[in-house]
Structures are given as C-alpha cells and as structure tokens.
Amino acid sequence: MICKDRVVAVTGAGRGLGRAHALEFARxxxxxxxxxxxxxxDGTGGAAAGPAEEVVKEIEALGGRAVPSPHDIATEDGAAALVATAVxxxxxxxxxxxxxxxxxxxxxINLSEDEWDAVMRVHLKGHFLPLKHAGRHWRAERKAGRPVDARVINTSSGAGLLGSVGQGNYSAAKAGIVGLTLVASAELARYGVTVNAIAPAARTRMTEEVFAQTMAPPxxxxxxxxxxxNVSPLVVWLGSAESRAVTGRVFEAEGGRICVMNAFRHGPMIDKGARWDPAEVGTAVRDLLARAPDPEPVFGAG
Structure with missing residues (x-):
C-alpha cells in the first residue's frame, strides 16, 4: 500500500501498460x-468509453476507487478536464x-506528413498538455499554502533513446519526451514535484506483432x-512518497530488469583555445571518437 490514498491520473489506461499501471496503483x-x-x-476510429469504464470496474472489484476520464489529453480542454476530474x-x-x-x-521516405503529425500529437503534445495543467494545479496548491508532494511519470521508449528503423516519427516523439522530462523536472521542483520517465518493453497492442515475429510465447x-x-511496480514506486529524492531520470523496464539510463553526458573533449581550421577538425574528431564508447545500435538496423 505504498500509494495509499494518493490520487493518480493515468492516460491511455484502458489497455496495455496503462491498464496495468492503473490496476497496480489501485492495489x-x-x-x-x-x-x-x-x-x-493506430489512433483511428470513434472514441469509446468502454475500455476506461472496464478498468474502473476492475478496480472497484478489487475494492478500490476509480473514475473514468474520456477526455482527449492532446487538447487544452481535454488535458484541463483530466486534472479537473481528479480534483x-x-x-x-x-x-x-x-x-x-x-x-x-x-x-x-514513405512517411506522410499526417502520419508524422498524428504521432507527434498523441505522444509529445499528449505529454505536454497534461503536464502543463497538472503543473498549474500544483503551483496553485503551493501558492495557497497547501503541501505538495507530487509525481509525474512520462513514457519514453528505447526507440526514443536509441532509434528504431521504421519508426522515425515515434522515435522523434519519444526522444522529445525525454527532453520535456528534463525541463519539467527542473521547472517544477520548486512546487514539490518530481518528474521522471520510463522506457518500457512489454507486449501490448502496439508491440504484439513485433513480439509475435521475434519471440516465442512463454x-x-x-x-x-x-x-x-512487469513494468508497473517501477511506475508505482516512482509515484509514491518514497521516490521524493529521484527526479529528472530515465529508467528502462523490461521483465525483472530495471536500468537507469545515462543519456547524453559530456565525453572526451579537445579545446584548442582558438578557432579550428576545417582541415584540422578531422584529426580532432577521430581522436575524440577513439576515446569515446561506441554508440549502441539502432533497433532494427543491420
């Protein structure tokens, strides 16, 4: 019961990872x-309240309390309504x-502008707007003199950290979520909010075809x-009071494995103390790369 009586909003919680997170938070x-x-x-089709309501029923069957939110969190009004529903x-x-x-x-080379925009909208904008409106809520609470011990857990991906062939739009959006996480962790700390991200690997509607081709069922x-x-225990712990000292970090989660990602760090450096001549740069770069670790491969490359 490490999140007893904490109020949690989970987006995309009708199926897959979101459903697992919602149920574990309730437990x-x-x-x-x-x-x-x-x-x-693929995000198409008419909106249906069914999946959210089914998860609410599952939580109530566990003896917990939950409410559905049918709001489009990639819109200003929908993100604001999500926070308002919780309150x-x-x-x-x-x-x-x-x-x-x-x-x-x-x-x-085959990716359409609409396919790019749709994925950016749901992943990147769909992170930004709920984060914005939740941040406003917590700022108002702090200004009113009420205590805030809040958490944000964003969802990136190995595709965003390392790249993934055939997923340029998804990889770019998930990489953007990491950058957003770092900025939000710095900006919201003054209000008593931590912000972290996970890069999960799990079998869901989004990945079932890939896993069916590459992995035998257990x-x-x-x-x-x-x-x-398997991913949800980390998410729930990051949402608990115990995680108060952890912010601005990215964790991979797969099966029983948790890995903290080092992300971009300053590596080997050469400082000439003056402007470089282009003819000199090649030697300097080759020296730097010789002293740096090799990059991890892009998923699906070669």
Missing part, C-alpha cells in the same frame, strides 16, 4: 482516474502518469518477461 491503495479514448491501435472526484491530484500513444510506423509456468504488469 497499492491509490485513487485512480482512468483516462482512455478507446480508439484503435472533483477525489479533492486533489498527486500523480500524473503520461502513457497514451499509438503507432503509425513507416520508413522515412511456456506454462514460465516467467513472462514481456507482460505489461
């Missing part, structure tokens, strides 16, 4: 706002888990490393 005593539009894997239902908001997303995979009784539920 750990949280009051949950279940946000989901109920659209298809109206439970009196406040303590944790925001940004998880909503879908795929429009295609090689770059044998009966074998640990299912790709189950979405």
């Amino acid at each position: 750990q005593g949280a009051l949950v706002v279940v946000n989901d539009l109920g659209v298809a894997r 109206e239902a439970f009196g406040r908001l303590d944790v925001l888990v940004n998880n909503a997303g879908f795929l429009r995979d295609r090689m770059l 044998a009966e009784g074998e640990f299912d490393t790709m189950a979405p539920e």
